Amino acid sequence: MQDASPPKKPYHHGSLKEALVAAGIEILDARGLEALSLRAIAAHVGVSHTAPKNHFGSLKGLLTAIAAEGFARHRAFMLDGAQGGDAKARQYAAMQGYIRFAQVHPHLFRLMFSPALCAMDDPDLMAAARASYGVLASIAKGLDWDKSGAADADRRAELMLWSLVHGYAMLSLSGSAQGTGAVLSISDIMPDFGYLPKDHRAP
Amino acid sequence: MQDASPPKKPYHHGSLKEALVAAGIEILDARGLEALSLRAIAAHVGVSHTAPKNHFGSLKGLLTAIAAEGFARHRAFMLDGAQGGDAKARQYAAMQGYIRFAQVHPHLFRLMFSPALCAMDDPDLMAAARASYGVLASIAKGLDWDKSGAADADRRAELMLWSLVHGYAMLSLSGSAQGTGAVLSISDIMPDFGYLPKDHRAP
DNA sequence: GCAAAATATTTACACTGGAAACATGCAAGA
DNA sequence: TCTTGCATGTTTCCAGTGTAAATATTTTGC
Numbered sequence: 001m002q003d004a005s006p007p008k009k010p011y012h013h014g015s016l017k018e019a020l021v022a023a024g025i026e027i028l029d030a031r032g033l034e035a036l037s038l039r040a041i042a043a044h045v046g047v048s049h050t051a052p053k054n055h056f057g058s059l060k061g062l063l064t065a066i067a068a069e070g071f072a073r074h075r076a077f078m079l080d081g082a083q084g085g086d087a088k089a090r091q092y093a094a095m096q097g098y099i100r101f102a103q104v105h106p107h108l109f110r111l112m113f114s115p116a117l118c119a120m121d122d123p124d125l126m127a128a129a130r131a132s133y134g135v136l137a138s139i140a141k142g143l144d145w146d147k148s149g150a151a152d153a154d155r156r157a158e159l160m161l162w163s164l165v166h167g168y169a170m171l172s173l174s175g176s177a178q179g180t181g182a183v184l185s186i187s188d189i190m191p192d193f194g195y196l197p198k199d200h201r202a203p
Numbered sequence: 204m205q206d207a208s209p210p211k212k213p214y215h216h217g218s219l220k221e222a223l224v225a226a227g228i229e230i231l232d233a234r235g236l237e238a239l240s241l242r243a244i245a246a247h248v249g250v251s252h253t254a255p256k257n258h259f260g261s262l263k264g265l266l267t268a269i270a271a272e273g274f275a276r277h278r279a280f281m282l283d284g285a286q287g288g289d290a291k292a293r294q295y296a297a298m299q300g301y302i303r304f305a306q307v308h309p310h311l312f313r314l315m316f317s318p319a320l321c322a323m324d325d326p327d328l329m330a331a332a333r334a335s336y337g338v339l340a341s342i343a344k345g346l347d348w349d350k351s352g353a354a355d356a357d358r359r360a361e362l363m364l365w366s367l368v369h370g371y372a373m374l375s376l377s378g379s380a381q382g383t384g385a386v387l388s389i390s391d392i393m394p395d396f397g398y399l400p401k402d403h404r405a406p
Numbered sequence: 407g408c409a410a411a412a413t414a415t416t417t418a419c420a421c422t423g424g425a426a427a428c429a430t431g432c433a434a435g436a
Numbered sequence: 437t438c439t440t441g442c443a444t445g446t447t448t449c450c451a452g453t454g455t456a457a458a459t460a461t462t463t464t465g466c
Contacts (some may be wrong), residue, residue, distance in 0.1 A: 050446070159392055171365065174323070188359065189366050251415050257413055
């Protein structure tokens with residue numbers, strides 16, 4: 001009787017593919033993008049620096065897989081804390097989750113939007129990114145922006161919301177916005193949410 | 204009788220410092236970030252690959268200078284086409300200029316907001332970035348956002364506008380937003396400007 | 407003119423990602 | 437059981453990178 005998990009069980013290491021992605025995220029969080037070399041990731045797992053090639057083809061392939069996993073966690077951040085709340089609470093949780101993720105995983109967040117490092121046309125990455133985008137898009141409807149009644153009003157409202165939140169997150173990481181390093185709040189850029197409770201968790 | 208220009212006139216090359224920055228931007232526009240190596244820039248100017256060290260200290264120093272020049276051009280893009288117009292035309296020109304710059308110099312634009320590549324605390328870079336930000340901030344007042352009357356309403360309106368425009372520009376470069384490659388318009392994310400004339404110039 | 411400083415080159419080194427040849431371990435078929 | 441085939445990793449090598457140190461060359465100040 002075999003395990004019910006997916007049939008692909010690597011031979012030697014056990015599950016090198018996932019281990020490499022996990023190691024990449026650990027290094028990214030601990031030491032930043034500069035330290036994220038193919039050799040460093042491989043050494044962290046305990047294999048030679050050419051082992052990843054079998055699974056990912058090249059460094060870009062590995063970074064793409066890391067970014068895809070990043071989008072999955074990104075989505076989880078947005079969904080976290082929104083279960084069982086009303087519409088407004090869900091809106092707030094999603095937007096604040098977007099920003100909180102960028103603060104907790106700044107280097108991973110940048111990697112996820114760097115076409116020079118990731119293959120943006122990778123199917124897995126696109127699927128993960130779209131799933132993450134879907135969370136934000138679903139709450140855009142309830143914001144009641146763009147009351148023009150135009151045919152593409154929904155799509156435009158999504159793009160507005162995404163641009164606003166993404167821009168705020170990016171600027172805060174670039175160090176151009178502020179130097180305090182304080183916890184960012186969506187209410188800084190959305191007056192409508194100014195009355196909502198402060199962050200319910202530490203950074 | 205000497206020239207009235209600033210006293211610092213380099214000795215051998217004539218003006219290596221500026222030539223290196225210009226070469227860097229050329230390579231960036233023509234071949235992207237991956238091709239922007241210290242050796243490539245030096246070869247483009249015709250000096251050894253260690254020559255830049257005398258002027259910039261390290262690659263990071265050179266990239267920082269390139270980013271500073273980028274902010275200067277960025278500011279020029281926002282001011283371009285806004286001379287003599289009314290307030291609304293100036294608002295439109297600035298925002299559209301912000302986005303158009305990101306489209307014309309995508310790699311330079313990314314570099315300007317990459318703390319891993321530039322020294323964001325460099326005085327020259329900070330001054331150039333602040334000057335560029337000032338253009339956007341000056342038009343934020345006229346947009347009449349955040350009518351809450353709060354003490355920091357102005358600063359918040361600036362941050363909102365900046366986040367919105369910057370996020371839109373960044374997302375369009377990441378390839379996550381759309382695949383058409385069409386000319387971006389600020390009216391895509393600002394319904395208020397939907398009635399304004401289309402771009403008055405080709406991309 | 408001469409010493410000192412600024413500017414640029416040469417050389418060397420540690421590091422990177424990738425390619426090729428080789429070794430190892432698992433699966434299935436005779 | 438033995439053997440063939442394939443997926444998985446390692447070893448070795450290579451071109452390329454940024455940086456440091458020693459050296460050469462030119463310009464400036466006196």
